Amino acid sequence: xxxxxxxxxxxxxxxxxxxxxxxxxxxxxxxxxxxxxxxxxxxxxxxxxxxxxxxxxxxxxxxxxxxxxxxxxxxxxxxxxxxxxxxxxxxxxxxxxxxxxxxxxxxxxxxxxxxxxxxxxxxxxxxxxxxxxxxxxxxxxxxxxxxxxxxxxxxxxxxxxxxxxxxxxxxxxxxxxxxxxxxxxxxxxxxxxxxxxxxxxxxxxxxxxxxxxxxxxxxxxxxxxxxxxxxxxxxxxxxxxxxxxxxxxxxxxxxxxxxxxxxxxxx
Amino acid sequence: xxxxxxxxxxxxxxxxxxxxxxxxxxxxxxxxxxxxxxxxxxxxxxxxxxxxxxxxxxxxxxxxxxxxxxxxxxxxxxxxxxxxxxxxxxxxxxxxxxxxxxxxxxxxxxxxxxxxxxxxxxxxxxxxxxxxxxxxxxxxxxxxxxxxxxxxxxxxxxxxxxxxxxxxxxxxxxxxxxxxxxxxxxxxxxxxxxxxxxxxxxxxxxxxxxxxxxxxxxxxxxxxxxxxxxxxxxxxxxxxxxxxxxxxxxxxxxxxxxxxxxxxxxx
Numbered sequence: 001x002x003x004x005x006x007x008x009x010x011x012x013x014x015x016x017x018x019x020x021x022x023x024x025x026x027x028x029x030x031x032x033x034x035x036x037x038x039x040x041x042x043x044x045x046x047x048x049x050x051x052x053x054x055x056x057x058x059x060x061x062x063x064x065x066x067x068x069x070x071x072x073x074x075x076x077x078x079x080x081x082x083x084x085x086x087x088x089x090x091x092x093x094x095x096x097x098x099x100x101x102x103x104x105x106x107x108x109x110x111x112x113x114x115x116x117x118x119x120x121x122x123x124x125x126x127x128x129x130x131x132x133x134x135x136x137x138x139x140x141x142x143x144x145x146x147x148x149x150x151x152x153x154x155x156x157x158x159x160x161x162x163x164x165x166x167x168x169x170x171x172x173x174x175x176x177x178x179x180x181x182x183x184x185x186x187x188x189x190x191x192x193x194x195x196x197x198x199x200x201x202x203x204x205x206x207x208x209x210x211x212x213x214x215x216x217x218x219x220x221x222x223x224x225x226x227x228x229x230x231x232x233x234x235x236x237x238x239x240x241x242x243x244x245x246x247x248x249x250x251x252x253x254x255x256x257x258x259x260x261x262x263x264x265x266x267x
Numbered sequence: 268x269x270x271x272x273x274x275x276x277x278x279x280x281x282x283x284x285x286x287x288x289x290x291x292x293x294x295x296x297x298x299x300x301x302x303x304x305x306x307x308x309x310x311x312x313x314x315x316x317x318x319x320x321x322x323x324x325x326x327x328x329x330x331x332x333x334x335x336x337x338x339x340x341x342x343x344x345x346x347x348x349x350x351x352x353x354x355x356x357x358x359x360x361x362x363x364x365x366x367x368x369x370x371x372x373x374x375x376x377x378x379x380x381x382x383x384x385x386x387x388x389x390x391x392x393x394x395x396x397x398x399x400x401x402x403x404x405x406x407x408x409x410x411x412x413x414x415x416x417x418x419x420x421x422x423x424x425x426x427x428x429x430x431x432x433x434x435x436x437x438x439x440x441x442x443x444x445x446x447x448x449x450x451x452x453x454x455x456x457x458x459x460x461x462x463x464x465x466x467x468x469x470x471x472x473x474x475x476x477x478x479x480x481x482x483x484x485x486x487x488x489x490x491x492x493x494x495x496x497x498x499x500x501x502x503x504x505x506x507x508x509x510x511x512x513x514x515x516x517x518x519x520x521x522x523x524x525x526x527x528x529x530x531x532x533x534x
Contacts, residue, residue, distance in 0.1 A: 021456035023290070049456070059468045189288035189316070191458060201326045 015117060016060060019182065019191060020053070022046040025076035026187045029053070030141060033062050034116025041066040041114045043134065043141050044184050045079030053079065054086060065114055068092040070143025070184055071131040072099055074157060094123060094132035106132070122171050126164020127152030133172065139180035140195070146172050147183045148193040151204045173199055282384060283327060286449065286458060287320070289313040292343035293454045296320070297408060300329050301383025308333040308381045310401065310408050311451050312346030320346065321353060332381055335359040337410025337451055338398040339366055341424060361390060361399035373399070389438050393431020394419030400439060406447035407462070413439050414450045415457040418471045440466055 018031040025046060031053065033040040040062035045053055057064050067083045067090070080091045081101040092112055095105040106112060108123040112134065119134040119141075127144040131152075134141045144152030145167050154161045177196025198205060285298040292313060298320065300307040307329035312320055324331050334350045334357070347358040348368040359379055362372040373379060375390040379401065386401040386408075394411040398419075401408045411419030412434050421428045444463025465472060 019458045021288075021458065023456060052455075059464060188319075189290060191286045191288065197326060 016040075016062070018056065020049065020056075022049050022076065024048065025073075026185050027073070027076055028182065028184055028186065028191075029079075030182060031056065031060075031062075032117055032136065033060070033114070036061045039063055039065045039115035041068060041112070041117070041119075042079075042083065043068045044070055044073070044143070045083060047077040047079045047082055050079040050082045050086070053083070057087075064089045066090045066092055066104075066112065068112060068119075068134065069097075069099075070133065070141060070145075071128045072097065072157065073184070075185075094121070094130055096123075096125070096130040098130070122167075124167035124171055126154055126160055126162075126167045127157075129158035129160065129163070131167070133167075135175070135179075138178070139182055140172065140175060141182050141184075142172060143184045146181060146198065146202075148181065148186055148188075148190040149198065149202050151202070168205065173205075283307075283329070285323065287316060287323075289316050289343065291315065293452050294340070294343055295449065295451055295453065295458075296346075297449060298323065298327075298329075299384055299403065300327070300381070303328045306330055306332045306382040308335060308379070308384070308386070309346075309350065310335045311337055311340070311410070312350060314344040314346045314349055317346040317349045317353070320350070324354075331356045333357045333359055333371075333379065335379060335386075335401065336364075336366075337400065337408060337412075338395045339364060339424065340451070342452075361388070361397055363390075363392070363397040365397070389434075391434035391438055393421055393427055393429075393434045394424075396425035396427070396430070398434070400434075402442070402446075405445070406449055407439065407442060408449050408451075409439060410451045413448060413465065413469075415448065415453055415455075415460040416465065416469050418469070435472065440472075 014035070016031070016033040016036065020029045020031070021027070022029070027044065027046050029045050029049065030043040031040060032043070040057055040060075042053060042064060045067055054064070064083065064087045067080050069078050069080055069092075071094075072078075078099075078101070080093075080099075083089055084091050084101065084103070090104050091102050092104045092106060093099060093102045095107045097105065106121045108121060110121040112119040112121065117136065119136050122133040122135060122140075123131075124133045124142070124145040125131050131143050131145050133143060133145060145164065146152075151164065151168065153159065154164050173195060175195045177194060177199065179195045181193040181195060181198060183193075281302070283298070283300040283303065287296050287298070288294070289296070294311065294313050296312050296316065297310040298307060299310070307324055307327075309320060309331060312334055321331070331350065331354045334347045336345050336347055336359075338361075339345075345366075345368070347360075347366075350356055351358050351368065351370070357371050358369050359371045359373060360366060360369040362374045364372065373388045375388060377388040379386040379388060384403065386403050389400040389402060389407075390398075391400045391409070391412040392398050398410050398412050400410060400412060412431065413419075418431065418435065420426065421431050440462060442462045444461060444466065446462045448460040448462060448465060450460075
């Protein structure tokens with residue numbers, strides 16, 4: 001497995017990249033810039049952390065020009081409005097968003113650009129119908145669509161397990177294996193994964209040898225020695241109508257009763 | 268400020284680097300390897316996280332050959348012994364360590380090597396007398412000696428504020444400004460800093476314009492606009508004899524009564 005970093009541009013290799021964690025909601029936010037003194041972009045800022053974000057922007061001698069949410073967050077209040085009011089930055093979400101705070105709406109195939117950096121927009125619904133992922137060279141910001149060894153719940157905010165399946169297998173899993181995965185949440189102390197790892201070891205995503213690819217809602221972590229075994233049909237996401245409450249854990253309340261198994265060929 | 272990454276070797280740019288967080292003790296641990304299928308090294312593993320570490324080592328198709336502690340941790344039990352027993356890896360600490368679990372003791376100037384990667388050993392006492400830092404190309408693992416916008420307490424385990432001063436200013440702060448700082452702890456959701464940032468914005472480390480450099484045990488975060496002001500005498504670390512208990516926060520119980528101010532020229 002060869003890393004993409006070897007083919008990064010000089011700017012990408014030197015970019016400023018900061019991952020911050022809000023322990024109250026288990027949320028990761030991200031600050032990106034191509035250089036000190038230049039433009040910056042923030043992904044999934046948490047309202048209660050806005051002061052620290054702005055302090056860090058000042059300390060790094062940056063100018064915040066865009067603030068982006070991957071989707072409407074149910075487990076914390078977004079910092080987009082506060083950041084906009086305090087910096088006049090552009091607030092960005094996908095075109096499916098119904099949030100008033102948004103000043104720029106993007107669609108699949110669009111680009112979100114700041115000085116020296118570019119995010120490619122992927123529409124990845126399933127956790128919610130306004131879920132987008134953003135690809136930056138060697139890394140992808142997956143919101144709650146794809147978590148580290150997990151996936152977002154699909155039982156509220158117009159969630160849809162079949163859309164989730166399509167987003168994960170026909171978009172995210174088509175990215176190069178070495179692509180770094182930076183999600184909006186983690187509850188177990190992981191900070192990053194790769195597409196290749198989660199293709200094999202995400203207990204909700206089972207990739208067998210050959211053409212059989214399955215989704216599993218519950219599963220065990222598996223060791224490398226199990227890779228070669230054909231992963232057969234396992235339970236898939238269910239769309240629960242029994243829980244409409246907001247859970248701190250996006251994995252928390254998915255109904256175990258329903259399943260989907262769809263064979264797909266991944267190159 | 269130009270990033271070091273532009274001058275990294277191909278191996279360093281492609282290396283596997285994982286930061287894991289133990290929320291119980293607020294500890295960061297690190298997994299390093301130069302390639303999938305190769306040798307790996309772990310820094311500051313927490314006993315309760317050993318299962319996950321070994322699982323990740325298997326998932327990434329690695330072979331753990333060395334486990335390293337920056338110092339004797341008072342806030343959690345080290346995973347070195349458990350990792351040694353389960354993988355036969357070499358356990359590494361500095362020569363000042365009195366821990367029985369250590370099978371390889373290193374000194375200032377030594378190198379800790381695994382396939383394709385090299386850690387340069389820096390003796391950085393002050394938090395404890397067995398505190399070491401490890402330099403890997405563009406990043407340094409500072410244990411509790413230098414934290415993000417903080418420094419480790421110096422009031423137990425043979426801590427010494429003057430040694431801490433010397434370690435920080437005459438060793439760590441001599442590294443290039445763009446060197447990434449990966450500490451053993453954070454309690455506020457930060458994951459990484461740089462030497463340059465903490466030189467200016469660490470409230471316990473004040474660097475003025477010109478030759479005056481001061482240490483502050485307590486202080487406010489400062490914005491970029493304040494950089495140009497001369498930072499004058501501020502209180503420095505105190506060595507408290509009143510508290511010998513173990514605090515979850517290494518910043519927690521430093522005595523405010525004593526101070527040190529030492530002018531130093533940093534190039």
